[in-house]
Amino acid sequence: MRSSPPAGRHWDGSPRHTARPRRWLRVAADSPSRLLRSAQCDRCRHCGNPIEWCYLTDGSPVPLHPAELPCAVVPADERWHLSSGIAHPADDGSAWCRITHQSLCPARTAPPDPTPQLRALRRRLALRTRRLKDAGALPPPPAEPAPPTVPCRPARPVVRLLYVRYLAPCPVEDLRCVAQTRTRHRCTRALLAPDAPPGTWALLPAAPATGQLPLPDTLMAVYDLTGLPYGEQLRWRAQRCPVHAAAPAAADTACAQWEPFDPLLHHQHIHPRLPTTARHHRARP
Template sequence: MANGTHWDGSPVDDGTARSRLRGTMRLHKSSQSQTLRQHGINRCLYCHHPMEWYERFDTKTWLPLLQQVFPSRLVPERYHWSVFNGLVYLGDGGSGECRIAHPSMCPAMEHDDERALRRLRGHYAVTTRKWIEQGAFVPTPQKEVSEEDVVEQIAQADTETRHVITYTYWTWLGPSAIDEICCVARAHSTSERCQNPVFDSDLGEGTWTQVERPMPRGRTGHATLWSGQKMWVFDLNALYPDEYKRWRSQRCTSHAKSSAPDVKPPQWIPFDALRHDAFVVYDRPTAANARKRNEHPLKGLVQPLASAGRCSAEGCSNRSHRSEEDGWLCWVCEPIARRRARTHEQWQKPSLEKDPPF
């Protein structure tokens, strides 16, 4: 205990405040999530309806769901979600009941006119309008609300500086600067959020690296003007998997292997070079200057991923373990390209056996 704080960074109670009652909720032993349900619920900034946050089983990102459970037969199949062991999965899991993602119902977004969901969406819109008229809710000012805007509320950043981290092919945007990201675990002494930072300069985890700014996928990437520009990211590729897991779980070194639950979900969101243009850093940050870590003894024997070949097909992210020539296609895209070429060739050659259809 030093500087008026406990070992986990929580403030010491001086005795003037009432003793805080610790929560009686606890995580089930089969749960794959560290977040208690009471801490995974908040209200949408755009419609004020409550949302429950769950981690997706596939992308490991967080998805807000409606609190209600609906009969699967009344909801289109593509809107079906189910929760199992703390994670959210596609489909109803054969239970006959399903959950619905909040972005599919949020009144602040534009939705396709679907008869099956028209009444439910209308109910949500009317409720939001009543809250606004009664003065109970002031919506966040924004011209257009997209699905990404709703999902990225998990961060709720209160700072203009947000740094980007990279690990293998993943790129994540943090809720603040690297040295200001706080642990999300619950402090045992106060039952509140731990105040320790995730970054520890003594461990030498991560270095500032200049990388090429990623291009957006699809046709949007062809219209960008930043081709060849460099940006600064906090590189975590030197970490072992369990060390990277501590960063993704947003926990300090004291709670890295602790069974303490989270008071809120981790605040990392996938970095999008187009949407998060305001957080791209062009000058080397001065924050989080960690000491240099000793290189791994096998580093020189393993070919880095950056030098490996990448499929040239649009929208494909498959790579090769070796360098490839320009225009190389992966094992998935090459058969497709050959089939398209044969089809194109057949249409180009005139048929000699059949008369033309005119």
């Protein structure tokens, strides 16, 4: 008579290895950090030294030095501590604290009056960066992108047509046709059609309306359409694209958005320079 093997073993008595149940990573509902793992290890792209990415209460990342330092060697305004996976720029009352990598990065300018311990730590990080560069393990830092070139154009330009000045509701390139299409929607074509003659920017005196006091000799940028044919000026005045200008039977879904220009009421829209050049906007750090 053969006896049955004990529980957890095979027929020959060898232990039976059962696979452990898999555990799934979940975020607790009451966790102040919505991350599966905090203090993710990385390397600084400028110096190559290790850093730990931690996150603030608003979710923005901050790189910290991976090792803790005594609070006595770190200034009070540079102390950080972690609580429940969240980085806080303050002292928690313990004898140890964290410090940001920007305060120690050898590729950045050293902060004024560092302590001797921080100066020695920064020197060791600089030595490691030098070794990485000599070994070719540290790629050159990425070049800063050139500042974007943004065309300088007024938000509400002054347009001169039929020898009358009007204040446009938007830039000239964004003016849309007000005619109704066959699908009962507003036309999406622009007034400044590629096959139609455009106007020209000119500096004209900011003359007041009739009966008002004269203004100082001020020049203002005006998009002049008086050089176009009379039919083209009527098309711009009706705010219609060339297609719907040839079909006067089409209805309008909106009124023309021209506003008579008054230099006293609309003085904030007077621009003394032509918008034909481009300004270079400096990117924010």
